[in-house]
Amino acid sequence: MQWKLKLTVLAGVTVAAGAVCAQEQLVRIGHAAPLSGPQAHYGRDNENGARMAIEELNAQGITIGGKKIRFELQAEDDAADPKQGAAVAQKLCDSKVAGVVGHLNSGTTIPASKIYHDCAIPMVTGSATNPNLTKPGYKTTFRIIASDSALGAGLAVYAADTLRLRTVAVIDDRTAYGQGVADVFKKTAIAKGIKVVDEQFTTDKATDFMAILTAVKAKNPDAVFYGGMDPQGGPMLRQMEQLGMGHMTFLGGDGICTSEIVKLSGGAKTLNNVVCAEGAAPLAKMPGGTGWKTRFDAKYPGLYQIYAPYTYDATQLLVDAMKRADSVDPKVYLNELAKSHFQGVTATIAFEANGEMKNPPFTLYHFKDGKKTPM
Known part of the structure; x- marks a missing residue:
């Protein structure tokens, strides 16, 4: 009887657990x-x-x-x-x-x-x-x-109105992101009176930018805008320093606006020249x-x-x-x-009818003492 009772209770528990x-x-x-x-x-x-x-x-x-x-x-x-x-x-x-x-x-x-x-x-x-x-x-x-419509345009307006830049070279990695943000920046910069003195292209797999940077250096722009990500942005900053381009502002979208670019730039002083945009408010x-x-x-x-x-x-x-x-x-x-x-x-x-976020904020950053800091 005790065995039957135990089996019955166990079966009941198993069924209940199965139902849950x-x-x-x-x-x-x-x-x-x-x-x-x-x-x-x-x-x-x-x-x-x-x-x-x-x-x-x-x-x-x-x-x-x-x-x-x-x-x-x-x-x-x-x-x-x-x-x-x-x-x-x-x-x-x-x-x-x-x-x-x-x-x-x-x-x-x-x-x-x-x-x-x-x-x-x-x-x-x-x-x-x-x-x-x-x-x-x-x-x-x-x-x-x-979107890049806000980031690229915001950087161009800042470059013209605050930094008072007159000339810029534009480099992008030919990806949908890099080319897209570079195109928006270029159009807005031109509309704001900045002259685009050179345009160069690379890829999102490249690590050697000496040739295109040498061509850019010959045009002596006030700034370089890079449309792409930090695996290229970091080495680019390092090579700009090697070529004596440390006086140029380095502009870019959220792809280079990372803490990782500090490591990827290898401690180059040109990191101090970076102004980048991120499509939201600062974390704080x-x-x-x-x-x-x-x-x-x-x-x-x-x-x-x-x-x-x-x-x-x-x-x-x-x-x-x-x-x-x-x-x-x-x-x-x-x-x-x-x-x-x-x-x-x-x-x-909240969303617009096309799926875009309503009133998205964006923030400009620079790197102060090796740390990404909102401006």
Whole structure:
């Protein structure tokens, strides 16, 4: 009798536990960024921001549609390559993720956005800044950072009105991001009366810039604008110093506006000449920036780069829309995502009809005593 009683009780407990487990639903959120190659430090930063949000959301015990939800991040490596980015986007679609945070680069995000549109999965980027991203009008595409239209133009206005620069050379890496921000800067600079005395091109894989910098030096501009990322910006600063170009201002967008460029420039004095733009308020002035940074540093000490707070907000934003729609189905919660008025760490996030963030702030930075400092 005792054995039968114990078996009956055990069976009852097992059935009850099974019923509880059956009510838990796994929801995957995709993340895409370069996790290999020279831009991996950006990608890991983005992934860490999204992963931190997932862990905090799971700790809340969220219930949606009558089921307890357990979120999981499906992180994929797009290697900052458009073709691999498209393949990753299709993989995330095939995996039926509920939403996507990313991609990092405009060159991968733009082609991926069509794939997400075709499979009806919302994507939120906190780092891809090329204005062309939202031009197709896909209802699944959202950006929570200022575009290059703001960053490139803002730098040109500062160069003309505050620095009183008369001449500039423009270099870009021919990527969607680099060329895009350089084009906006160039057009605005010309409109503000700055003469573009030289234009040069490189790639996002290059490390030797001596030839193009020598050509730039011959034109003796007041400044160099670089459209690209820090794996090239850092060595470029070092080589500018070697060529005696230490008197020139070095301008660039958020791609060079990182702490990593301090290391990549190898202690070059030209770092003191950098003025760069980032598409948000400084961390200390973000609504939740200081507290978020404390938690992030405790979890990922010494790894913060630039975009992690945006990927954190993007992940929270997707889940907030799911909660308001009481559904994790992308087709159901998409309308709520478009209507968001979400108080994030970075800002209060709301969208224009084309998926651009309403009134995005941006900040200019320089490097003081080797530290990135808002101006």
